[in-house]
Amino acid sequence: MPVETMMEIDMKTLLATLLALIAIAPLAVADVRAGPLPEPTGKTLLVVRGNIERTNRGDAAHFDLAMLEALPGRTARVETPWTNGTVAFEGPLLRAVLDHVGAQGEKLVIRALNDYSAEVPLSDARDFDTILALKKDGKHMSVREKGPIFLIYPFDKNPELYNEKYFVRSVWQIKEIEVMR
Structure with a gap:
């Protein structure tokens, strides 16, 4: 068989494989989100309850540090009324936890x-x-430092949020989120 023909076959096989993977990728994501959440293996830092579909203990979802850190997140370099100068807060996006x-x-x-x-x-x-900050300047926050979880608004991306309305919502030392209708 000529080399050109073999390359055409290999390219067609590669293209077919890639298209198949793209087609089933949403099914794999949906499957991960179906059913109960895995149990935390470490100390529970956050409990999410209320109007949620996935749980791992009774009617609630318990998260340990590893579970939270595995979710999509970001680092926000922000000035806040509670810190001196610009601080880097890092953690999962609140929407990622809620979607999960x-x-x-x-x-x-x-x-x-x-x-x-x-x-x-x-x-x-x-x-x-918004992020559920677990780290401040690269270090996990203790309770004394407003941890273990601090809701941080994206003051770096949306300066118009830097006001009392959002300061009041910026809860620190978070232990629980209840989802209401």
């Missing part, structure tokens, strides 16, 4: 370790790159 559990609703009630809570429209997670 199949959250459906209109608002979130975000609760801190001291039982402080704030109502946050679910649209804030969809419309902005």
Whole structure:
């Protein structure tokens, strides 16, 4: 068989394989999100409950550090009313956590370790790159440093968010998110 013919066959096979992979990729993602969440293997840092489709303990979704860090996230270099100068906060996108559990609703009630809570429209997670910050300047945050989880709005991308309305929603020492209709 001539080399040109063999190359044509190999290219056709490669193209067919790539097209097949592209076609089944959405099914693989859907399959990952179907069914219960895996159990955390470490200490639970966050509990998501309420109007969610995927759980791993009773009617709630429990996340340890590894589970949260495995989700899509970002680093925000921002100035906040609670820090000096520009600080780098890093963690999963709030929308990634909510998508992972199949959250459906209109608002979130975000609760801190001291039982402080704030109502946050679910649209804030969809419309902005809000993050559940786990790290500040590359280090995991302790409770004393407003950790282990701090809701950070994208003040770096949306300077118009730098106001009292969003400061009140920026809960720190987060322990739970409840998804409400």
